[in-house]
Amino acid sequence: MLPDIQTAIPGPRSLDLAARLSQHECRNVTFMNSEFPVFWQRASGTNVWDVDGNRLLDFTSAFGVSGLGHSPPTVLSALKNQADQLIHGMGDVHPTELKVRLCEKISQITFERWGQGPAKVILGNTGFESIEAALKTSLLASGKPSVITFENAYHGLGYGTLAAGAMHRFSAPFVAQLSDFGHPLPFPQCFCEQKLPCNPDCLEQLTTLETALRKKIEQNPIGAILVEPIQGRGGKVVPPPGFLPLLRQICDDTGSLLIADEILTGLNRCGSLFACEANQTVPDLICLGKSLASGLPLSACVGTAELMDRAWPPSDGEAIHTTTHLGNPPACAMALAALDLHSKSDLAKHVQQRGSLFTKLLEKIDLPSRGRILGRGLLLGVEILTPNGQPDRAATSGFVVHSLKKGLITLSASPAGNVLSLVPPFNINEDELRYFADCLQEYLTSLPGSIS
Ligand SMILES: Cc1ncc(COP(=O)(O)O)c(C=O)c1O
Structure with a gap:
């Protein structure tokens, strides 16, 4: 299911919790500013609900833990x-x-x-x-x-x-x-x-x-x-x-x-x-x-x-x-x-197929700021580049914040911080992958210097 946004992101309850957390958790642990983070309340499959009632799509499997989706029934x-x-x-x-x-x-x-x-x-x-x-x-x-x-x-x-x-x-x-x-x-x-x-x-x-x-x-x-x-x-x-x-x-x-x-x-x-x-x-x-x-x-x-x-x-x-x-x-x-x-024999194949579908959708983003598509299966990455082809850390972290407002949970990776890390649950569906690719396309097109 595509995201369902009820409030501005982060919503008022997330903002309040961030203010309280900053009082009592060591500074270096949770990154917080006026746009980040949202506080999670529950999750199922590819979906995460935050404390403000927003339903978000998890493209991280929560650090690669929930490949089988959040809370698989068995x-x-x-x-x-x-x-x-x-x-x-x-x-x-x-x-x-x-x-x-x-x-x-x-x-x-x-x-x-x-x-x-x-x-x-x-x-x-x-x-x-x-x-x-x-x-x-x-x-x-x-x-x-x-x-x-x-x-x-x-x-x-x-x-x-x-x-x-x-x-x-x-x-x-x-x-x-x-x-x-x-x-x-x-x-x-x-x-x-x-x-x-x-x-x-x-x-x-x-x-x-x-x-x-x-x-x-x-x-x-x-x-x-x-x-x-x-x-x-x-x-x-x-x-x-x-x-x-x-x-x-x-x-x-x-x-x-x-x-x-x-x-x-x-x-x-x-x-x-x-x-x-x-x-x-x-x-x-x-x-x-x-x-x-x-x-x-x-x-x-x-x-x-x-x-x-x-x-x-x-x-x-x-x-x-x-x-x-x-x-x-x-x-x-x-x-x-x-x-x-x-151990089910068809799961690996399913991941291969979802991974190649996702790769194809990402490859269709035909902009110089979209660098190489990296990774294998559903451990993928997209390099983000400046107009002159250099690693663009700011645009990459910018997308992590921008896409959160569109209901997508993403992270960045790589020493230069310019790789979008795409590690979704294996049951992510085609509409959800298309939604992600469309959001990324729209974001990259809006970057200064982008030739659209
Ligand atoms: C390849 C690899 N090894 C080790 C670790 C460390 O795992 P943990 O954070 O559970 O200690 C990670 C965590 O991201 C990892 O990606």
Whole structure:
């Protein structure tokens, strides 16, 4: 359904709540000005209702969490049933049956499906925790502390992930407390629409990268390569199709572990159950989060049983890596229901089709300010450019505010802040996609200097 706007956006109740929040929440958390934000009250499918009664269309899946839509009915009833029985338990001391079933299910859909035998799982709450569990696993397994990462990578904001990630903006204020085990290298970009063999531009990047990788591994105690199969917050950057296979080859040659951060790209978001499958690459460790429980915080670091047992000693009664909420029962119940939906064979294809329809509609916007369409499946981005072809951060954030007034929830991404991040729920329909494309067309046409 298209948006239904009852008041000016933000409406009076949102404005009042913003004023109150600004009194008592730390300044750096919620961005607020006279045009932003709206306060959410409820959500269903692709729709979000704010406290002023406006119905908005969510093109973010609330940070990539609600790919199955907000509150999918079977996930919601799993939550309600579980809430009546047990809300919180003792995840690493006296666990629930749900935790057993969830670890089994995660093993089935990852390494067992990839023909690598059973997997073992470390559950966590937020995405960055699962990456930190993978970093610890790689150190325990290899004895080598250093990790190759990629420029503009985003793995979350814990100290371990800040050190491993390479977004200067987030790490710079804290550098005095960060260790420097991360070795960032440039992330290659695909210029050949994923067609093999790679075109010369893609090949050249991969050749340069291979030399740099092998040199780094020769000169440093590298235990792992940590990578997003498609960079999300870094701007929906799709690497050449030979990239992940190259990393796999180098890890096999050197004994390093390949860690795939599929916190955003996983669970059908990119048109395959996991994004690394599109490039026929099996990582050593895969990290999941965001949409895993379709709305409650839950994450997982997953590796083959062989690797996990090699890395981690048996517990002596005091786990060396755990959290209070590990295996939270309602989150596990929701994840089991969500993974049943994700395992349906036609979902990946559906995402591919919706993604290519959306891409076609965006490509029809024939203006120089509309740069490349980036991403894959329903993890898409649109570059916004100035009349002389430079990244246009102001126009991009301008659209986030403008489109909110038209009932669209959007975000921007990329280091230059000039990529509109388009991560809608999978059940977004054609009319909703057309509405978005029309709003963007109208906005770009209205920019100063636009040739319409
Ligand atoms: C690829 C990727 N990894 C890790 C994270 C961190 O997840 P969380 O914010 O749940 O810690 C994010 C969050 O946006 C992400 O996109």
